[in-house]
Amino acid sequence: MKGILAIFRRELVLAWAGGSGLFLPAAFFAGTIFLAPLGVGAEPGLLSRLAPGLIFVALCLASLTTLERIFQADLEVGALDQQRLSGLSMELITVVKVLAHWLVSGLPIALLTPVAAVFMRADTVTPMTILPVFLGSITIFLWGGVGASLTAGLRRSGPLVALLVLPLFVPVVIFGAEELNHILTGQTFGAGLTLLAANTLAALAISPFAMALALKLE
Amino acid sequence: MFSTFANPHRFMSLTRPLLPILTVVAAVMLAAGWIWAIGFVPDEKYQGPTVQIMYVHVPAAMVSLAAYSTMAISSLLYLILKHSLADVAAKSAAPIAAALSFICLVTGSLWGRPTWGTYWIWDARLTSMLFQLFLILGYMALRSAFQREQEAARAGAILCLVGAVNLPIIKFSVEWWNTLHQPAGFISLTGDSSLTAEFFWPLMFNLIGMMVLFGAFLIATMRSEVYKRQYEAKLARLNRSTS
Numbered sequence: 001m002k003g004i005l006a007i008f009r010r011e012l013v014l015a016w017a018g019g020s021g022l023f024l025p026a027a028f029f030a031g032t033i034f035l036a037p038l039g040v041g042a043e044p045g046l047l048s049r050l051a052p053g054l055i056f057v058a059l060c061l062a063s064l065t066t067l068e069r070i071f072q073a074d075l076e077v078g079a080l081d082q083q084r085l086s087g088l089s090m091e092l093i094t095v096v097k098v099l100a101h102w103l104v105s106g107l108p109i110a111l112l113t114p115v116a117a118v119f120m121r122a123d124t125v126t127p128m129t130i131l132p133v134f135l136g137s138i139t140i141f142l143w144g145g146v147g148a149s150l151t152a153g154l155r156r157s158g159p160l161v162a163l164l165v166l167p168l169f170v171p172v173v174i175f176g177a178e179e180l181n182h183i184l185t186g187q188t189f190g191a192g193l194t195l196l197a198a199n200t201l202a203a204l205a206i207s208p209f210a211m212a213l214a215l216k217l218e
Numbered sequence: 219m220f221s222t223f224a225n226p227h228r229f230m231s232l233t234r235p236l237l238p239i240l241t242v243v244a245a246v247m248l249a250a251g252w253i254w255a256i257g258f259v260p261d262e263k264y265q266g267p268t269v270q271i272m273y274v275h276v277p278a279a280m281v282s283l284a285a286y287s288t289m290a291i292s293s294l295l296y297l298i299l300k301h302s303l304a305d306v307a308a309k310s311a312a313p314i315a316a317a318l319s320f321i322c323l324v325t326g327s328l329w330g331r332p333t334w335g336t337y338w339i340w341d342a343r344l345t346s347m348l349f350q351l352f353l354i355l356g357y358m359a360l361r362s363a364f365q366r367e368q369e370a371a372r373a374g375a376i377l378c379l380v381g382a383v384n385l386p387i388i389k390f391s392v393e394w395w396n397t398l399h400q401p402a403g404f405i406s407l408t409g410d411s412s413l414t415a416e417f418f419w420p421l422m423f424n425l426i427g428m429m430v431l432f433g434a435f436l437i438a439t440m441r442s443e444v445y446k447r448q449y450e451a452k453l454a455r456l457n458r459s460t461s
Contacts, residue, residue, distance in 0.1 A: 146380055150373045154363050164356040164377060167349040168384050171391035178395070195394070202387065210380050213297070214373060 003088050004096055011100035025062040026108035032058035033116045044121040051120035052180035056173045058116075059109055059137060064162050067144040070101050071152040071215060080215060090212035095204070098145035098211070099138075106137035117184055124186040132183065132193065135200045136176035142203040143168040149214040171199050226303055226444050233437045240434035247427030254420040268332045273421060275325040277428035278318045279347065285315035285432060286350060289357070290382035293375035302447070303440075305371040308378060310439035312358050314432060319351040342396040346389040353381040367447070 036054050037047055071094075074080040083093050110133040117125045147165035151157035179192030255273040292308035295301070326344060327337045338344070357377055364370035 143380075146376075150360060150377055151363070153369065157363070160359055160363055163352070163359055167352045167356070167381070167388065170349055170388045171384075174391045174395040195391070199387070206380070206383060210376050214376050 003083075003086050004092060007083060007088075007093060007096050008100050011097055012104065015100070015104040023108065025065050025105040026112055028065050029058050029062040029109045029112060030116070032061060033119060037120070042121075047121045048123060048184065051117055051122050051184060052177040053173075054120065055113060055116055055133065055180060056136065056177045059133060059176075060140060060166070060169045060173065062109055063106065063137070063140045063144050064158070064165075066101070066105055067141075067148045067161050067165070068151065068157045070097055070145055070148040071211075072148070072157070075152045075215070090216060091208035094145065094149065094211035094215065095142075095208040098141055098207075101145075102138055102141040106141050107134075110134040110137050113180075122184040124184060126183065128183050129180070132176045132179040132196060135193075135196050136172045139172045139196075139200045139203045140169055142200075142207040146207050146210045146214070149211040152215060172196070175199060226448075229303060230441065230444060233441060237434060237437050237441070240430055240437065244427050244431035244434050247423055247430060251420050251423030251427050254423060259417060259420055268329060269417070271325050271329040272417075273424045275322060275329055276421060277425045278322040278325065279343075280425060281428045281432050282315055282318035282322055282347075282350070284429065285311050285318055285436075286354065286382070286385075288436070289315060289354075289378050293378040293382075296371060296375045297379070302371070303444075305367075305375070306440050306443045306447070307436070308375065309361065309371070310436055310443055312354055312361075314435050314439070316351060316354040316358065318432070319347055319354060322347055323351065340396070342389070342393040345392045345396070346385070349388050349392075350385060353385070357381070 033054065036050070036058075040046060040050060071080065074083075074097075080093075084090060110130050113133045114125050114127070114129045117129050122129075144161070144165050146168075147161040148157075150164065151161050154160070175192045175196040179190060179196055182188070182190040182192065251273060255270050259270065261267050261269070288311040289308045292304045292311065296304035296308060323344070326347075330339065331337050357374055360377055361370040361374045364373060
C-alpha cells in the first residue's frame with residue numbers, strides 16, 4: 001500500500017512540476033468546444049442538440065494529446081524497472097499510473113463539462129452533468145493507457161496511439177453521449193448510465209493486464 | 219498437438235503440396251459460384267439484378283470475421299506458447315482480413331445505393347465492420363512501427379486480443395445506438411428474410427470458395443514470411459561469423 005501511494009504521489013508531483021502541461025488536455029477540450037459553434041452556427045436548438053456528442057468527441061480528442069506520455073518517460077529513464085523491482089505487481093503499477101494521469105488530465109475535463117454545456121446552450125445544466133463525462137473519461141484513459149503501453153518503446157508514437165485506441169472509444173462515446181443527452185434535456189437517468197458504468201468496470205478489469213503484459217521486459 | 223504442427227520445417231513440408239490443391243479448389247468453387255450467380259440466378263423480386271452483389275458481399279463479410287478470429291486465436295497462442303509460427307499466422311492473416319473488410323464495406327456501399335437509395339447508412343453491421351477495419355489497420359500500423367520482430371509480435375498480439383475482447387462490446391453498443399438513432403424510412407437490414415434455395419446454393423459455393431481462398435492466401439503469406447525469417451536468421455548468423 002505504501003509503495004502504491006509513493007508511486008501515486010510521484011506521478012502527481014511530476015505532473016505538477018511539468019507546469020503548463022497539466023492543463024493541456026482541458027485547454028484542448030475547451031478550445032474544441034469553443035470552435036464548434038463557430039463551425040455549425042450559434043442557433044440555440046441546433047447547438048444544444050449537438051452538445052452531448054461534441055462534448056464526448058472533444059473528450060476523446062483531448063485525451064489523445066498527452067496519452068503517449070504516461071509510460072514513455074518512465075520507461076526511458078528506467079523508473080518503471082525500479083518500480084517493478086519493488087515487488088509490486090505490474091498490473092497495479094500501471095493502473096495507478098493511469099489513474100494518476102487521469103486525475104490531472106481527465107478530471108479537469110469532467111469538471112469543465114457544465115461550463116461547456118452552458119456554452120453549448122444546453123437546457124438544464126446541473127452538477128449531474130459531470131457524471132457521464134467523469135465515468136467516460138476514466139474508461140477512455142484506461143483504454144488509452146493500453147495504447148500508450150504498447151507504443152511506450154517507440155519514438156513519435158502520438159498518431160499511432162490515436163489509430164490504436166479510437167475504435168476502443170466507440171462504446172464510451174455512444175453510451176456517454178446518450179446519457180449526457182438525457183441529463184441536458186432534463187430527463188432522469190437512462191440505461192446509458194448503467195451501460196457506461198459497466199464499460200468503465202470492464203476497462204478497469206481488462207486494461208491492467210494488457211498494460212502489464214505490454215510493458216514487461218523480455 | 220500444437221507443438222507437432224508448430225515446427226516450421228514440418229509446416230513448410232505439409233503446406234507445400236497443400237497450397238496448389240487449395241488454390242485450385244478455391245478457383246473452381248468461386249468460378250462455379252460466380253457463373254451460377256451471374257448467369258442463372260433469377261432477379262430478386264424487389265432488388266432486381268443488384269442481388270448478385272450479395273455473392274461477393276456476404277462471403278467477404280463472413281470470411282473477414284473468420285480472418286480476424288484467426289488473428290485473435292493465433293495471438294492468444296503466441297502469448298501462451300511463445301511460438302513464432304503462431305505469430306507468423308497472426309501477422310499473415312491481418313492484411314487479408316483488412317482487404318476482406320474493405321471489400322465488404324465497398325460492396326455493401328454499392329449495394330446500398332440502389333436498394334436503400336444511399337451509399338452509406340449508419341447501420342449497426344456496417345458501423346461495426348468499419349471499426350473492425352480500423353482495428354486491423356491499427357494492428358498493422360503498430361507492427362510496422364517496431365524494428366524488432368519479437369517486440370512487434372508481442373505488442374501486436376496484445377492489441378489484437380484487446381480488440382477481440384472489445385469487438386463484441388463495440389458491436390453491442392452500436393446496435394443499441396442504432397435502435398435509438400436510426401432515422402425512419404430506411405429498410406431494415408435486420409429483417410431476416412430467409413433465402414430460398416435458388417439464391418442459397420450459389421451463395422454456399424461462393425462462401426466455401428472464399429473460405430478456401432482465405433486458407434490458400436493465408437498459407438501462401440505464411441510460407442513467404444517463414445522464408446523471410448529463415449533468410450534473416452541465416453543472414454544474421456553469417457554476419458556474426460564474418461565479423
